[in-house]
Amino acid sequence: MPRIRNWKDLAFYRPTKRTEYVHIDALFGEPGRNVIDFDLIESQFRHLMRVAVSVREGAISSTLLLRRLRAGSRKNATYTAFREVGRVMRTVQLLRYLSDAPLRRRVTAATNKVEAFNGFSQWIGFGNGGVITDNDPVEQEKTAKFNALLTNAVIFHNALDIAEIVRQLQEEGHVIDSEDLAHISPYLTEHIRRFGEYSTHELGIQPEAYDPKLNVDFTQLRGHEPAASGFDTAA
Template sequence: EARADYNAKYGSEPGVKFYTHVSDRYAPFHTKVIAANASEAAHILDGLLHHECSLDIREHYTDTAGAVDHVFGLCHLTGFRFAPRIRDLADRRLYVADARATYKSLDPMIGGAIDFRIIGENWDETLRLAASIKAGTVAPSILMRRLAAYPKQNALAKTLREIGRLERTLFTLDWISDPGLRRRTNAGLNKGEARNALARAVFFHRLGEIRDRTFENQRYRASGLNLVVSAVILWNTVYLSHAVAELRSSGERVRDDLLAHIAPLGWEHITFNGDYVWPTEPLQNAFRPLRNPRSELLDAA
């Protein structure tokens, strides 16, 4: 109840958000309960650094709202490439190393010069900060909130802002010149949105409302939802592999490069509520038999 807040994007009732990180293989690997109006940018590194799984994360995708200078700086210092989708590109400003240099084609987008002096003066403290975050001494989200409280007085906040401006400028130039990066980022975000759609379909208990008042119980509910969604994704993945093997055994040519575009996130074939019928006999090989979608057409012919 203390964490509930109003956010018009999600309706007129107070609520919280389950912020979930999803890998490029559709597997959710970290989830966190945050306030409905909280900035998601502050919690990005929590999932990247404290997911406690074997994933080797190199690049992270977010929507435009996550493109914050401090996040760019901290991701660079902790070894991740931050790749947010940039929609309002015309309103973004680039920062150069030398204010006296001229960049004719990019001049309308240049917002100023990077202050390397403040980076040099606070470099050692910045490295200690990054080491503390990576070692788990301090949570990145807590640090981000404290830095945001006094952005003009805090030397570390200024240093991370300048490092973030440099990284954001380099990324923006890559975004403009690299179509592959834009496609990769959009594909990564689409995977996350498809997973969220599956989670909304699964979360029908208590009419899809979070009625737990304590933060601990809300965390349990988020973890339980994550577990059910992961089970559906695994179930779909296993049966998709059996379906591909069946097609190939019958002479069908199924290309591996096309399989990379098949998502195990569908749920039309899953009965979430209603009557559950359990088989009286054990399933052979522990799998249900595959259905042939062409069988009715073949029988009619």
Template structure:
């Protein structure tokens, strides 16, 4: 394994070439077995760290929850559900990009609305803390008519975004 690492560092072997060979090689190959065992060791070390480190578990759980929330949000947005109907990779890629474009537009709209409401609360003298804001999510869908009729008037310009600080640093 050290020879492989040194060969990669010296530029004699491309990492992509090595990965291709390891993918095709028989499982009886000594190099395959060595890297497989190294992977098992790394996985075991990670699991031991994960089990013993509460902060790490909480952080991983929080990030996983964010990803799952985003995926559920984009599945909700996708007309026809999360299933990709076409086997054509170009059509699949277009469907995913369009879905993400709509998702980003909805999230931007949600964030603008939430920022405006938080600003109004501050003007009314209600204290808004970073802890409260950290619990908000841009993945709101209750206010959206999913299959509603939408008229687009390109002559009407939206109000400009007026971001304002919610918190003052002291």
């Protein structure tokens, strides 16, 4: 569930014209308006299920489906029924988001992680100001995938460095708490020299085996919500 923005532009829909709420009725606008047409959904239910199964089984792409449904959309009962279903789902999700504080924290944490990764990926792909100048879709896809590969390689490198530092601190007698590690982000850039010297003479050197284990008890983090930035597993 993505972070919800521009609340003032979102409409809440009532199940019936007569439905009223004691504390949140203002969210649904004027009484009698913004009402879900459940009769239409019921009458088109078989068509909705047929379309859903076709998309799931790959018989038709979602892009082609939307193109067909939008053709004369106001006259297309199936399109209108899908719109009503979407309004139901969005209203339910909006109400859940408003009433469930832990859900809001999870959504915010997940969104922050995604935004942090995207920002880090853009920082890595600094060539041409991050703009893909090739018009060939194949080359565009290559550029995006190469950038993702390089981004994940740098993240892995950062995780290795973090793990090594943790081990050094433990050898010096420091107690490392899992809660502290949960707030450490692998999207570190200060030590990365994007414009530095690129040496290739070490490419043939076999690296040491990767040790994913840390002598830190992460079990206490289970059941807790993830930190807004960083990672909560062993580096």
